[in-house]
Amino acid sequence: MLSQQDNEILTRVGPGTPMGEVLRRYWTPALLSSELPGPDCDPVRVRLLGENLVAFRDTNGRIGLIQENCPHRGASLYFGRNEECGLRCPYHGWKFDADGACVDMPSEPPSSSFKDRVRARAYPVHESGGIAWTYMGPAETITPFRDFGTESLPEKNHLATKLQSYCNWIQTMEGNVDTAHISWLHSWDGAADIEDDGSDKPGYPSNKMTWKFWMHDRAPQLEIEETWYGFRYAGLRETPNGHTNVRITEYVFPYSTIIAAVPYNTRHLMVVPIDDNNCWRYNFEATVPSNPQGHGGAPLFSFGPFETPFTRRVGGITPRNYLAEADYNIDREVQRTTTFSGVKDFVSQDLMVTESMGPIYDRSQERLGTIDKAIIRMRNQLIRSAKSLEENSDAPLLALSGPDADFRKIRGADKILEEGEDWRYLGTDDDPAVQEAEEALRASEERSPQPAAGD
Incomplete structure (x- = not known):
């Protein structure tokens, strides 16, 4: 359990809160690029970390993210005119560019220099992988953009979605690092009767056999390895044939997870707080998919009594x-x-249990078991960082740097282990499955026709 004080630290994300200040030190998804489809398109409201903002794409295609209330008299700039590289307030015509500078103040005398002394609060924006990211921390602490692989990802492979959850962000995050719940919440009776297709042996099981493993061993053992970016943990289950299946999930501080998948996975599930009581669940591809047959622990085809709209992912905001x-x-x-569960949609099963806890669950009432090791580790890292930053503004935070700080090499994985095989190398550069997939990708790129000069 947590003390009520630590629960407050963990869950409150608004300006000036210890956790809010930690989260503002990281590049954070603000909205999908597709929400601003073209220059001078309609602006979009953005509520992020308890702040009300407006995003707009200017005439040159650049995205601005500024405070919603006009610095003049507080009218919402959401109703403003997006024109000629700026957002113009409908109340008195004051116009602000993507940097928040007031570039026109037509309601004041032409000789006035007042506009040069007025700014709207604005945050830098960086587009990558179909997402518009922002940095909301102090300007002097801004860090390089954390490239999970999206910087070089071809636009044809951009696949970013988001879905709103009506509860505190930590409740959703705790579900992401809880490998035990898949054996219960997501189970169905027919999984126990799936016939062995020959893949219950050391190596990579089929997706349908993973359902059977979850049902067969419903009390997995957890092992955790701390890393420079957070931690990775393994859920170890015995298969019906007596082997050991391992599911490796990555936690990338502060709010990203890469869920286990066969043979490995680079797709991120990132939980972004809207405010204390709501959050967005972002999904995005970080690299060209290595495995088109399964992502995030759930098969991409319909198998079992579950609807699969959430698995046949299309870019955009997922409706509830x-x-x-x-x-x-x-x-x-x-x-x-x-x-x-009795709930037909897979993701909605997760939403049911996390939202049913209430907007912010009181963790001083809980009783944790051995299956909660990863949840405890995540909480400890977050709370420790929040307290450190509050005590010392220069305190280093996790996942900002490291000896080999290459965020593109963080991968979840799923495999049946050989006798004595160590799970820790799976999903790393030393994993033959990773080496084989990347070699195949390089060969494919070499075979692809290159555009002619001048194209």
Whole structure:
């Protein structure tokens, strides 16, 4: 359990809060690039870390992210005119550029220099991988953009989505680093009867066999390895044939996870706080997918009694069709006879349990077990960093640097181990599966026709 004081530190993210100040030191998704489809398009409201902002794409295609309330009299700039490289307030015509500078003040005398002394609060924006990222920390502490692989990702492979969750961000994060819940919340009766297709042996199992493993061993053992960027942990399960299946999930401080998948995975599930009571679940590809048949621990095809719109991912904002006010469309007869949860949509099963805790759960009431090791580790890293930053403004934070600080090499993985095989090399550059996939990708790029000069 946590003390109420530590629970407050963990969950509160607004300006001036210890955790809010930590999160502002990292480049953070502000919105999808597709939400601003072209120059001078309609502006978009953005609420991020408890701040109300407006995003707009100017005439040159540059994205501005500025305070929503006009510095003049507080009217919402969301209703402003996006024109000629600036957002113009509808109240008195004051115009602000992407840097927050007031570039026109037509309601003041032409001789006035007042506009040169007025600015809107603005945050820098960097587009990468289909996401517009921002840095909300002090200007003097800004860090280089953390490239998870999106900087060199071809635009045709950009696939970024987001889905809103109506609860505190930590509740969603705790589900992401909880490998045990898949054996319960996401289980269905037919998984136990899946026939062995020959892949229950050392090596890489089929996706459908992983469902069987989750059902067969519902009390996994957890092992954790601390890393320069956070930690990675293994969920070890015994398979029906007596082998050891390992699912390796990455935690990238402060709010990103890479969930286990066969043979490995680079897709991020990043939880971004809207405010204390709401968050966005961003999914984005960081590299060209190595495995088109499975991501995030759930098969991309329909297998079992689950809907799969969330797996057939398309770019954009994912609509919520399963909501608390409708009890997440739970079917009690299905719950009695077919699935453990009675909720048909896979992701909505997660939303049901995390949102049902209330907007901010009081962790002083909980009782944790051995399956919660990764959750405890994540909380400890976050709280320790928040307290350190509060005590010393120059305190180093996790995941800003490291001896080999290459964020492109962080990968989740899933495999059945050989006798005596150490799971820790899986998903690293030493993993033959990684080497084989990257060699195949290089060969594919070499075979691709290059554009002719002048094209």
